[in-house]
Amino acid sequence: MAVKMNCLLYLSFSILIAISFVLLLTHYKRSKNKSKRKLPPGHMGLPWIGETVDFCKAQRKNKLYEEFIKTRIQKHGQTFKTRLMGCPTVVVNGADANKFFLSNEFKLVVSSWPSSSVQLMGEHSIMEKQGGAHRCLRGIIATSLNSAGLEGLVPKICKTIEIHLENYWSGGDKIISFYSLTKVLTFTIVLECFFGIEVKSEMFETFERVLEGVFAVPVNFPGSKFSRAKSARKEIENMLVDIIRTKRKEIEENEKEKEGEEGTLLSRLIAALIRGEISEVEVVDNVVLLVFAAHDTTSFAISMTFKMLAHHPDCYSTLLKEHNEIMSSKRREETLTFEDMKKLTYTWQVTRESMRIFPPIFGSFRKAIKDIEYDGYTIPKGWKVLWTSYGTHYSGEYFEDPLNFNPSRFEETIQPYSYVAFGGGPRVCAGYQLAKLNILIFVHYVVTKYDWSLVCPDEPIIIDPLPFPSQGMPIRISPK
Numbered sequence: 001m002a003v004k005m006n007c008l009l010y011l012s013f014s015i016l017i018a019i020s021f022v023l024l025l026t027h028y029k030r031s032k033n034k035s036k037r038k039l040p041p042g043h044m045g046l047p048w049i050g051e052t053v054d055f056c057k058a059q060r061k062n063k064l065y066e067e068f069i070k071t072r073i074q075k076h077g078q079t080f081k082t083r084l085m086g087c088p089t090v091v092v093n094g095a096d097a098n099k100f101f102l103s104n105e106f107k108l109v110v111s112s113w114p115s116s117s118v119q120l121m122g123e124h125s126i127m128e129k130q131g132g133a134h135r136c137l138r139g140i141i142a143t144s145l146n147s148a149g150l151e152g153l154v155p156k157i158c159k160t161i162e163i164h165l166e167n168y169w170s171g172g173d174k175i176i177s178f179y180s181l182t183k184v185l186t187f188t189i190v191l192e193c194f195f196g197i198e199v200k201s202e203m204f205e206t207f208e209r210v211l212e213g214v215f216a217v218p219v220n221f222p223g224s225k226f227s228r229a230k231s232a233r234k235e236i237e238n239m240l241v242d243i244i245r246t247k248r249k250e251i252e253e254n255e256k257e258k259e260g261e262e263g264t265l266l267s268r269l270i271a272a273l274i275r276g277e278i279s280e281v282e283v284v285d286n287v288v289l290l291v292f293a294a295h296d297t298t299s300f301a302i303s304m305t306f307k308m309l310a311h312h313p314d315c316y317s318t319l320l321k322e323h324n325e326i327m328s329s330k331r332r333e334e335t336l337t338f339e340d341m342k343k344l345t346y347t348w349q350v351t352r353e354s355m356r357i358f359p360p361i362f363g364s365f366r367k368a369i370k371d372i373e374y375d376g377y378t379i380p381k382g383w384k385v386l387w388t389s390y391g392t393h394y395s396g397e398y399f400e401d402p403l404n405f406n407p408s409r410f411e412e413t414i415q416p417y418s419y420v421a422f423g424g425g426p427r428v429c430a431g432y433q434l435a436k437l438n439i440l441i442f443v444h445y446v447v448t449k450y451d452w453s454l455v456c457p458d459e460p461i462i463i464d465p466l467p468f469p470s471q472g473m474p475i476r477i478s479p480k
Contacts, residue, residue, distance in 0.1 A: 037371075037378040040090050042072065042081035050083020062461045064362055065390035069093070078391070079375045085114070089365070089384040092374070093391030095398060098417040100374060101366055101387050102425030106130055109366035109385055111427060116218040116226055120210050120233050121292065122285025126430070134426070137286060140272055141430045144194070144265040150433055151338040152263055156193040157441050158335045161185065165445060169477060175455060177472035179303045182442075186295035186302070189438055194294065195287060196264030197243060206232050211292060215465040233288070240284045244270060265290070294431045296466055297360035298438050301421075303473050304358040305351045305443065308405055310454045315350060315407060316447075322346050323444050336441060344440050349407040351439050355421040356393045357405065358461065363388030364423070392418040452477045 045051040051068075058067035069091065072080050078093040092101060101109055111127060118128060126137045143149065164185045168176065187204050191197045213229025220227050248270050269283045309316040326340050365384050372379040379385060392398045398418035399409060422429035429435070446452065455474040462470045 037380070038376065040079045040081040040375075040377040040379070041076040042091075044081065044083045044088065046083075048083075048086045050086070050089075052084050052086075055082075055084055059362070059463050062463055062467060064463075065388070065394055069388060069390055070394075079377060084384070084386070087384045088380075089386055090377075090379050091386045091388070093388065094395070095392050095415055095418040097375070098387055098392065098420055098424060101385055102417065102420075102423065102427070105366070105426045106134075108370060108372050109368055112365045112367035112384055114215060114218070116216050116229075117214050119218060120214055120229055121289045122281075124279070124282040125285040125289035127289060127427075136272075136277060137282070138426075138430055140268050140278075141265065141290070144263070144268055145431070145433045147338075149263060150437060153193055153434070153437060154338045154341065154441070155335055157189055157437055158445075160189050160193055161442055161445050164188065165449070169450065170479075173476070173478040175474050175476050178306065178475045179299065179469050179473040182302050183295065183299040185442070186299045186438055187291070190291055190294040190434070194264065194434060195266040195291075197266060197287075203239075206235050207291060210236065210288075211296065211465070214292075236288060237284055240287055241280070244273075244280060244283055248274065290431065293429070294434055298435045300358070300360045300467055301351065301355050301435065302439055302442055303469060304354040305439065306446075306452075306475070307454065307469075307473070308354045308357070309350065310452075310457065312405055315405070319347050319350055319443075320447050323448050326444070327448055336444060341437060341440050344444070346407065347440055347443055348436065349410040351436075351443075352410050352419070352421070353405060353407040356399070356419060357403070358467065359389040359393060359421050360467065361421075361423070362390065362463075362467075363420075387420075389420050392420065449480055450477050451480060 043051065045054075055064070055068055058064045061067070072082070072091070073093060078097065079090060081088065081090050083089060092098075105111070110130060113121075113127060121127060126134060126141070129137055164181075168181050168184075184204055187207065188199050191199050191203075209232035210229045213226045216225040216229065218226055220230060244266075247266060251267065251270055252274065266283075266287065269278065269286065272278045273280060273283055309319065322344060326336070326343060363386060365386050368379050368381050368383050368385060370381050372385075394402050396402055398415055417424055422432045422435075452475050455476055456471055459473060460470050461467050
């Protein structure tokens with residue numbers, strides 16, 4: 001019996017030694033492989049802070065490409081490492097980089113937003129969803145922006161713009177703040193036309209208070225930007241919960257609306273809520289996110305389109321001819337149609353070129369969910385990856401004479417992932433078609449009804465937290 005026990009102990013000890021040896025060998029191989037990893041070149045800067053100060057200074061002046069990205073590309077190449085906001089980060093540039101990282105969302109990388117953005121936009125919004133949950137929400141949004149949905153949006157947007165112009169632009173010759181008023185307009189369009197929510201007094205100002213804290217330090221200290229933004233977010237949440245519950249009751253009493261057949265995105269979201277596909281908090285968070293995503297960037301794109309038209313009168317003449325041709329085919333009180341939008345090809349070229357030079361979003365961060373081999377380097381799991389629109393928009397490799405305004409370049413096919421004003425891959429902007437309608441219709445009304453000119457032609461663009469004309473882009477207008 002004793003001999004048997006000794007044999008068992010010896011066997012157990014031998015197995016333990018073998019396992020320990022295998023573990024040590026595995027650890028050695030991993031350490032050896034890790035030591036062989038070739039990280040991208042670059043400078044990590046100070047501990048934790050890294051190069052954040054230089055990055056933020058350049059970004060605020062709207063010189064992120066010239067003063068931060070370009071200088072490092074020249075020194076290190078298209079792929080380089082840095083440290084931003086406490087995180088080791090690899091900045092990638094070029095169409096191949098955009099395609100690789102944007103198309104591999106959920107596989108190699110996931111969207112990575114600052115904590116303040118997540119808390120204010122919503123932990124249950126589409127920007128934080130992955131896999132099936134992301135596809136579900138995106139499908140609901142896409143249904144509201146199919147051909148039938150877009151066709152139904154055109155007359156609504158036209159009516160909203162007519163009311164806006166009557167309220168803010170009428171009264172003869174005067175100077176108005178173009179960008180500021182356009183923000184009010186796009187805010188109204190997304191809430192009333194897209195969601196079917198009536199805009200009430202102070203709603204715009206409340207949403208703006210939330211935006212101020214989106215990239216602020218997430219410290220909820222009384223009086224701080226983030227604290228004010230959190231309070232405003234709570235006001236919006238309370239308001240939306242009341243609207244959602246009232247609308248849910250209406251839909252539950254109307255069999256037709258249960259399937260979201262009314263057409264507004266809010267009805268479709270609530271129909272999904274009733275079916276148990278999403279929760280009430282998901283409805284709230286996605287309304288908040290989409291209001292910001294759809295109105296702020298669109299108003300900047302509109303403003304830059306008019307800025308470029310003012311600086312290029314030959315382009316403006318060509319664009320105006322396109323709109324006058326549509327006007328000449330209509331009766332006096334006849335409104336625009338979805339078919340008319342398809343005819344505004346040059347107007348859309350002007351808009352795309354304006355967004356190429358002045359992208360509403362400079363890029364975005366991703367987080368590596370596994371070690372990634374790219375461009376001959378290893379990007380370790382957990383590191384951030386930053387792709388930027390500047391990496392292609394301002395490159396002569398993709399756009400000849402890239403700093404020159406030339407809408408006709410979009411007459412030709414553009415290399416995939418070189419023009420990324422709306423992102424790309426699974427997270428490509430869901431509201432792309434809504435933004436396009438907003439811009440085309442608004443341009444039509446302004447150029448056919450008003451003469452206008454910039455008051456400050458050289459007004460600088462700054463970023464805080466998104467780009468905007470520093471003086472609100474004042475313009476002088478007079479009715480035609």
